[in-house]
Amino acid sequence: MASVDLISGRPPAADAAPAADAGGAATRRPAAGIWLVGVVLPLVVAVGWEAAIRFGLVQGRLLPPPSRIFDTLVTLARSGDLATHVLATLSRIGLGFAVGAAAGTAVGALTGASRPLRRVLDPTIQALRAIPSIAWVPLFILWLGIFEASKVTLIAVGVFFPVYLGVMSAIASVDRKLIEVGRVFRLSPLALVRRVLLPAVLPAWVTALRSGLGLGFMFVVAAEFMGASEGLGYLLVDGQQLGKPDQILAAIITFAVLGKLCDSLIVALTAPLLAWQDTARDRL
Amino acid sequence: MLSIEALSKVYADGTRALEDVSLAVEAGEIVAIVGGSGCGKTTLLRLVAGLDRATQGAVRIDGEVIDAPHPAVGLAFQEARLLPWLRVRDNAGFGLQHMATAVRRHKVDDALARVGLTAHADRWPRELSGGQQQRVSIARALVPGPKALLLDEPFSALDAMTRASLHEHLLALWDESRPTVVIVTHDVEEAVTLGDRVVVMQPNPGRLFETIGVDLPRPRRPLDLGFDSAKHRVLRALDASLGGRERFPGTAGDSAAKATPATGRRRWG
Known part of the structure; x- marks a missing residue:
């Protein structure tokens, strides 16, 4: 995952390698800036696109050249509009993600740890999960109005399910042998959760949070489509209605950057907690 | 003293895993339990x-009945089961959470030093490595200072060389506080190397078959005088316990114990 390199500026596995073969680890260390390789493809596409329009090979009206998208971005940023929209979108995601992730973690932990509770709750939750979350939109608007509450609720619902599922299956599949170690040392139920269960499910939890965040971004767009006066989703709708493809693409690019940054933030924040894992961070 | 009194265990599916097993282990004694699968x-x-x-019977340590994990009893599993x-x-100090940091650190450092x-x-x-992990696991069981240490085939997954050196590490740890040790093994050589007594069990249902005293000075090595005869007595008992039907593959550790390094040895009483 290149994001780790982006944030920390060093390869993730460098300090995880056993000291015994530190020499080997050093030779495996990729050169600084190796992540730049990932930028090559989009750069080539952008330059080709720009050139095609400049030389009149294609018309740029519906497919504006990168330079015009960039101009639009700069204009939006200069006027302060971009910051307003980004802030609106991020605060919706932030709130919805926090609520959805907290609820998903709590309910997932309960159903994962208790078989009776799982039998009672899980079928219902799975049935609710099968409903496309967008289907809730009319109901949420009726219940909560067209302003922030219904938007945040939709995002929270979207985030809840992947987090719930990840935490529940992780807790239910914690190695029984490790739990037995806790029993041998006479841990109380609470200590067992704190000292064995939680650390054991941490990697799966991080993965669940990341897929939850991805869905959060998906649903913030849906939420902002259903009537918003600011936010990146509003920029998209506005661009469509006023025929400004450059504004649509500028908003899409902003989404890509924001999504990546938020995901990298989760990875970077949890990295110290997962240092014990064997190379898994490269796979996440 | 660890006393096992007329212990029986019938599993829910009707399997009679243990029937009327009684065994008294003196404080500080090492008892090895061998037997067919x-x-x-x-x-x-x-x-x-x-x-x-237990379905019937009781286990007592110094008179106190054990029916749940007990601070006086430490257990190391077949797999190291360290928390990753x-x-x-x-990991070594996992059982010492209730102690002050300084005390804990001292005890853990001491135990880790003893297992190298x-x-x-x-x-x-x-x-x-696997052997190092198993040493940590045994240190973890011993660090809280149990009166009895139970080892469930702790070295079975390791190669013979590693096993021999782990016997030394185990005895080094044991020598500090001299707890009662009960070690289950399928390796006759390991049983004779470690045990003051070797208890042979018999299957279907599980019960005691014979107890063989091993009166040899420690450290014991396979070439020592009397080692072979002790081993043969155990093998004969095992053979008899299985009704002579199958030969017990108990000589796996031969080459290993010969390769035991002579350095770092202690003298046992």
Whole structure:
């Protein structure tokens, strides 16, 4: 995952390698800036696109050249509009993600740890999960109005399910042998959760949070489509209605950057907690 | 003293894993339990550890009945079962959470030194070899200072060389506080190397078959005088316990014990 390199500026596995073969680890260390390789493809596409329009090979009206998208971005940023929209979108995601992730973690932990509770709750939750979350939109608007509450609720619902599922299956599949170690040392139920269960499910939890965040971004767009006066989703709708493809693409690019940054933030924040894992961070 | 009194265990599916097993282990004694598969060795150990409940009979340590995990009893499993998110030091000190940091650190450092892992204290378990992990596991069981240490085939997954050196590490740890040790093994050589007594169990249902005293000075090596005859007595008993039907593959450790390094040895009484 290149994001780790982006944030920390060093390869993730460098300090995880056993000291015994530190020499080997050093030779495996990729050169600084190796992540730049990932930028090559989009750069080539952008330059080709720009050139095609400049030389009149294609018309740029519906497919504006990168330079015009960039101009639009700069204009939006200069006027302060971009910051307003980004802030609106991020605060919706932030709130919805926090609520959805907290609820998903709590309910997932309960159903994962208790078989009776799982039998009672899980079928219902799975049935609710099968409903496309967008289907809730009319109901949420009726219940909560067209302003922030219904938007945040939709995002929270979207985030809840992947987090719930990840935490529940992780807790239910914690190695029984490790739990037995806790029993041998006479841990109380609470200590067992704190000292064995939680650390054991941490990697799966991080993965669940990341897929939850991805869905959060998906649903913030849906939420902002259903009537918003600011936010990146509003920029998209506005661009469509006023025929400004450059504004649509500028908003899409902003989404890509924001999504990546938020995901990298989760990875970077949890990295110290997962240092014990064997190379898994490269796979996440 | 650890006393096992007329212990029986019938599992829910009707399997009679143990029937009327009685055994008294003196304080500081090392008893090795061997037997064919299905003779209830592991069941016996889990009952003594308080992890399972006996159908009949009782286990007492110094008169106190054990029916749940007990601070006086330490257990090391067949697999090291270290917690992968704790450093070696914290794994070894897992049972000492209630103690002050300084005391804990002192005890853990001491135990790690005895199993030769001082330099690895701040490593992750995944960075250790199988034998090193098993040493940490045994240190973890011994650090809280139990009166009895139970070992469930702790060296069976390791190669013969590693096993021989682990016998030394185990005895080094044992020598500090001299707890009662019950070790379950399928390796006759290991049983004779470690045990003051070797208890042979018989399967279907699991019960005691014969007890063989091993009166040899420690450290014991396979070439020592009397080692072979003790081993043969155990093998004969095993053979008889299985009704002579199958030969017990108990000589696996031969070449290993010969390769035991002579350095770092202690003298035992």
